[in-house]
Amino acid sequence: MTALLRVENVTKHYGTRIGCAEVSFELYPGEVMGIVGESGSGKTTLLNCLAGQLPCDAGRVMFDTKTSGLRDVLAMSAPERRMLARTDWAFVQQHPRDGLRMNVSAGGNVGERLMAVGARHYGEIRQAATDWLARVEIEAGRIDDRPTTFSGGMQQRLQIARNLVTGPRLVFMDEPTGGLDVSVQARLLDLLRGLVREMGLSAIVVTHDLAVVRLLADRLMVMKDGHVVESGLTDQVLDDPQHGYTQLLVSSVLQV
């Protein structure tokens, strides 16, 4: 089996400070990779580098494109990368406000990616939007309402629908459950887990919440000060942490 994404020595400096350094890993189709670490450990920097949203200083990000096999995303031209970003990739932002168009109805938000790749039949776009709203448990009656009238959890579910509507193969998620209360988080995680399994998605999930990776991720990378300090199967890393920092992280989780 060939890797969907092969990351080689990705490095990003902010001046003399390290954003992330020499990160390498492979992600296979259908696999979910979790990236955990404390604030400022370089998780989001790494994710933005991988998604081509932040230029990195060194390294390669090889993605298995549908048409021409493994290609270095960072060396692609801007139009190619944007095409990839609206077809095979999806990016779920921590704040729904960053990922949604707040002044456009829910249906329009879901339909935007379809229209961006050339859908020109209103009825079909509307049908796809209705289907996706149902899949993320938003009532069909809310299709013409703006996201500003939605609760935080609904906005995040809408963002997920908007991203998954074109059937991407790789989803980047930056703290998808950040800022939501626990019961809403649980529902969202349940939904995400279902969608990932059902669609055979590969995903890279950045979070500081170990419960999220326990539920979603197959494999785990622990980052500290821009470096990957430990990686392995999720349960293995969480149940038998080897690195001192991972041990600290695991033991810091509050028990109710």
Added chain:
Amino acid sequence: MTEYTFAYLDEQTKRMIRRAILKGLAIPGYQVPFASREMPMPYGWGTGGVQVSAAVLVPCDVLKVIDQGADDTTNAVSIRRFFEKTAGVAVTQDTQAATVIQTRHRIPEAALREGQVLVYQVPIPEPLRFLEPSEVETRKMHSLEDYGLMHVKLYEDISRHGAIATAYAYPVKVEGRYVMDPSPIPKFDNPKLDMAAIQLFGAGREQRIYALPPYTKVVSLDFDDFPFEASKPDHPCGLCGAQDSYLDELIVDDDGTRMFMCSDTDFCAKRREGGS
């Protein structure tokens, strides 16, 4: 005449504007930035159109100025007088006789021919402006041909009103490449954008010029199941009886009596003179 350079603007400025116009003609639909000057009129009254007209006028030109199709409204009269005074060019109300036509929000009903120049006054040149507030982002979207958002606007129209309710400034795609705002002309005029005359668009406040060379392919955006429709009020003109011209609705007395009449005054007057 001696107090002004020909057509008010100094020669260096006209040269700069002509370069922007040539670039615009070379890349149809692309918004070329230019260093817009202050004109002796407020923004929103056609400062962009006036600068473009000033740059293209030559002494032998015959100028016509229309505002919403009419030759005799304030904006049209004052701009026409402005060029009579500063350029000394001949003026006319006759669409066929004019070589340069400056217009606000209409395309004349009579078909324009090769050799004529139609200059539009444009308030907001960016078709994506109300969807994406960032200029940096809209420029990137134009350069990457990322126009899904434009259809989102039409989608929103249909979901809210049951049909594409955009009635003016209806977005078009030029030669399969740039999405362009045709200035706030009624969508009735959109099919006429594909014409024999040169079309120049000037936005003074926003400092942009764009252009359509003759016979450029201009397509109004739409959906397969909601095709573009060049709509107009379903009435004949109350003065000349024309069925196929764009109409204004006017209240003509204190009792609220309404009348539809051609917005193109020259077209209407000619039809009445012709006795049809």
